[in-house]
Amino acid sequence: MSAAGYPVSEPASSRSPYAAAPRLPPGEGLTAAQILGLPETANAEPRLELEIGPGRGGFILERLTADPHVCIVGLEIRLKWASLVDERVRSSGHGGRGRVFAEDIRAALPRFSPGSLARVFIHFPDPWWKKRHAKRRLAQTDVMDQLARALATGGELFVQTDVWDTARAYRDAIEALPGFAPHGDVEGSPLLAENPYGARSPRERRVMADGMPVTRLRYRRVAGALGAA
Numbered sequence: 001m002s003a004a005g006y007p008v009s010e011p012a013s014s015r016s017p018y019a020a021a022p023r024l025p026p027g028e029g030l031t032a033a034q035i036l037g038l039p040e041t042a043n044a045e046p047r048l049e050l051e052i053g054p055g056r057g058g059f060i061l062e063r064l065t066a067d068p069h070v071c072i073v074g075l076e077i078r079l080k081w082a083s084l085v086d087e088r089v090r091s092s093g094h095g096g097r098g099r100v101f102a103e104d105i106r107a108a109l110p111r112f113s114p115g116s117l118a119r120v121f122i123h124f125p126d127p128w129w130k131k132r133h134a135k136r137r138l139a140q141t142d143v144m145d146q147l148a149r150a151l152a153t154g155g156e157l158f159v160q161t162d163v164w165d166t167a168r169a170y171r172d173a174i175e176a177l178p179g180f181a182p183h184g185d186v187e188g189s190p191l192l193a194e195n196p197y198g199a200r201s202p203r204e205r206r207v208m209a210d211g212m213p214v215t216r217l218r219y220r221r222v223a224g225a226l227g228a229a
């Protein structure tokens with residue numbers, strides 16, 4: 001198990017039926033085209049979106065269907081879900097614009113080239129709400145620094161959760177960074193009443209069906225800070 005309490009990726013020799021789960025291409029400084037497996041051309045790089053922890057993957061499929069211009073990659077630590085959702089993306093005919101890789105975001109994000117992402121989605125992360133589990137959260141300084149580095153100037157970071165303490169932890173972690181400005185419904189606030197992306201995550205659907213409130217935060221990456229975007 002990883003420090004976060006999730007099963008870590010197993011070695012290729014493992015007996016897991018998902019040992020051959022798709023992985024990011026090797027190397028550092030990965031561009032959007034390399035990540036999607038597209039030929040490098042003189043044309044502009046695809047505007048790549050990233051979902052961290054897509055789980056069963058509904059958001060990625062709906063996002064690809066809702067907008068024919070979207071390119072999106074999911075990084076999912078669970079071999080099984082990365083394999084199944086990547087295959088669903090491929091069989092739905094969206095393979096050139098979408099992929100899901102079995103990766104731990106903490107090791108994978110530093111391998112993205114600076115400014116390679118146009119949007120990052122974090123839907124219902126960290127399913128623990130006890131204070132003593134706070135150290136398991138993804139919103140640790142190193143991950144947030146890497147997010148800021150990989151997100152292009154003008155790019156968006158969207159976080160939604162049904163746990164208020166989690167929303168507050170992400171808000172504090174993001175606002176501790178110099179490179180983000182709130183981009184919610186009202187100027188100066190990160191709060192969004194609705195999800196504006198035409199796609200919902202599996203947990204989002206369940207929470208909404210149960211009539212539970214969802215806190216949604218959106219920030220815009222602004223120029224200048226961290227020297228990477």
Ligand SMILES: C[S@@+](CC[C@H](N)C(=O)[O-])C[C@H]1O[C@@H](n2cnc3c(N)ncnc32)[C@H](O)[C@@H]1O
Nearest residue numbers: 053054055075076077104105123124201202203
């Ligand atoms: C609570 S589930 C939410 C799933 C989905 N986002 C949704 O809203 O339905 C959190 C997801 O994040 C994944 N995850 C947790 N830590 C991760 C990490 N370090 N790197 C990549 N994925 C991770 C889990 O395996 C799980 O699929």
